[in-house]
Amino acid sequence: MTTLKDIAHDAKVSVSTVSRVLNGDQTLAVSHTTRQNILDIAKKLNYTPVRARKADQAEEKSPSESPVIGVVVAQSIDEELNDPFFSSIRKGIEKEYAKQGLSTLHTFRLRSMDKGTMLKEIDGLIVIGRISPDTVEKMTNRMEHIVFINHYADEDLYDCVHVDFVRAADRAIRHLQSLGYTHLGYIGGKEREHYFEGNAVIEDERQTTFMKRMQETGALHMEDIHIGEYSMQEGYTLMQQAIKKGKLPQAFFIGSDSMAIGAMRALHEAGLHV
Template identity: 85%
Template structure:
């Protein structure tokens, strides 16, 4: 019996690439020649998806037994590469999909979608990222079963999975305050709402929560807030800017681990030590956070679980559940070596 590994060996690509090509993943960056070669090899080997093999052995199969599911990624390839938050959600969807032995999962990027054609034949849709109300309306006019991940859709109509960013930001800020710091800085990126042909910058609750808490404490200094894009390079550039400005904060809340890693590089180049000179708390807990130098104290977001839950909710809706559900995935402060009490500095 032919396996994905057999096809991958003949095509000289990874098993993951084969899986994504056979599942019509339009977000995969491979050449058309490679894509066609994989399809030709699979056809030549008479490859049958796992779920299809199971279905052949069953009777009375319904749509819910093997639904055709679409995943719409609002972010561009560059955004997804710069911020693993979104790719990790997608990984969670794919893991749950594989666990269930589902045979048909199509993945699209919002900006490259043919709105009418690509949604035809879909039994359900998972949307990753924040999209405009107009885009939501266009999608829901064509699709009955939709789950939104990291987006505040109408909770009376749709299932959604998201994080309480206010609570998560409070965890980071409270941790720094508990260590004795009062002069805090913030480095973050722009949060965007996406639509089919563009995007618009919207409120980022990490930033607004930081500003609110600093204002409440009488410590808000706008010159200590630095905003760019959610990438490692921007974290580096913004921290360099903060250093050049002078009167550097004692500690920073940084909106993503990737930005924090870049920021720590800028501090190191300036001869400043983390945490002896500057403490840092970041956000996400990507794999690299525990391997950075020093390892990052960060607010962990269970992004893969967000994807897994999203797929489970969608299957339930396809199977007949009518009541829409909102799932708020918790966060957790992970203490590592990028913070220390103020009295231990030096």
Template identity: 40%
Template sequence: MATIKDIAERAKVSASTVSRVLNNDVTLSVSEDTRQRIVRCAEEMQYKTVRERKREKEKLSIHNKRIGIVLNKSVEEEQSDPYFLDIRQGIEDECRNRGLFSTELFRPNCFSFGYPFDELDGLIVVGRLNVKTVQVYNELKEYSKKRANVVYIDYSPCDQMFDSVAVDFEKATNMALDHLLSLGYKSIGFIGACQVEKFGQKKQIMDDLRKIFFEKRMKQEGLYRPQDTYIGNFTMSDGYELMKKAIKRKNLPEAFFIASDPMAVGALKALQENKIDVPTQVAIVSFNDIEMARFASTSLTTIKVHTQEMGKLAVKLLLDRLNGRAIPIKVTVPTELVVRESCGSQLKRKATYS
């Protein structure tokens, strides 16, 4: 195999110059002709830098790895709320990009008879798994005693042991409420869902973090009204039904924070049927920023979550672990406010300047 010295002799330059050119040292002052001559000689002699050789070695070792994806959502739940679907697609896309094709997907109903996780080199767990009632959690626990090659997405059971990729739901919720409060809304309702941890026929229902942080912030502001909180499932149909319930109760809030874009689209439909205009009569900020949010009957102001990037980051963390990293890392993916029509900010701005 060719060395830097061999390339230097053919290109008639020093070995240090060859090294700096091939490693893209931008501080090196050398003519473009000399740079191209060095690169051409390296290609002709089939030279590979240390970084390139390391990447090829990692790719070869990764190709034979078996990775499991544990997804605590059914196919139907994925389709009704694309949050977890996008995360899974991010995982699968990154696996393909890394030449890692030996992946297996497991859903809750696949665990009736358990699964020998010991056959896998690593696991990516998407969504919460109940420590008390989920049998697979015990299998994961046993697997984790032997290996640390488990990455959790959307929550972290133990930051001292495992890698995780998460969203700061408190910051995201406050971002939505900051925006609505800044526009002068005082009466703000919440439409959301519970988190369900399940295995087989067993399930445990818990408050969603967006609901928890919504209540916390509204209480701090002295504006919390429990009667304006509506809870169902993360589906378009439940968003529709919950908004219909809110309309029937009269005294509709001036604005709503809705925990998912599909629920918000359903809520928009209910308001439209009742001839309640968004945003002049009711403002909405939702969550996730799926493609549908841009094309809703009134385009949705929403908190953008980089869901596919969460999946890709999980794969990178797992491969990094498999390559020897011992220290666990928690990555908090930032969110951002995407302002469109449904919050009424344009109307408020016009009123300010009129």
């Protein structure tokens, strides 16, 4: 029986790419020629998807059959390009899924989904990013198996994998202070909760932790807090603005790697040593 690995070998692409093409994932950045080549090879090798085999056999799924897993991404493609944090999570999921020999992984963009669509054919769901509880309920109709990544959801109902931003931010700030820096600045983005219709800005624990800690030590300077969007370009722009103001802080706590890279570029261009 033909497998995804056989098709991937002939098409000279990864197993996860084959899986996403055969499952009609339109979010995959692959050329039309490559996509068509995969489809042609699958047809030539008489590959039958797991779901089709299930329908033909008209019997319940056996314990050994690959489950159908959905991945819902809160961010748009443009947002992923601006902040690679979320795309790295998605790609990691796809890589591990293929590594486990599983074949039915469907990827959805929240804003591209029909508001009334329920994920009825999905056995389990992985949600990347902050999606409002009401939106999740509409989307899944109280699906049992859901894992949230980078989001605090109702932990009585769901499993969550997230960063403790309060503890991490506090440790970073205390580290800078232990090195003797007293005048600290902050550069960060806006944390958002996503809906079908759009998104809303919510509390960013990195920023609020920074402000609380600085206030406790009597060193909070609001003019040294710079907020934009979580992207490399915004980190660059915000640091440029801070440099133009003059009287730079001794050190900066920056909310993401991509913003930090942009900020360092601005400092280097200004002839400032990091």
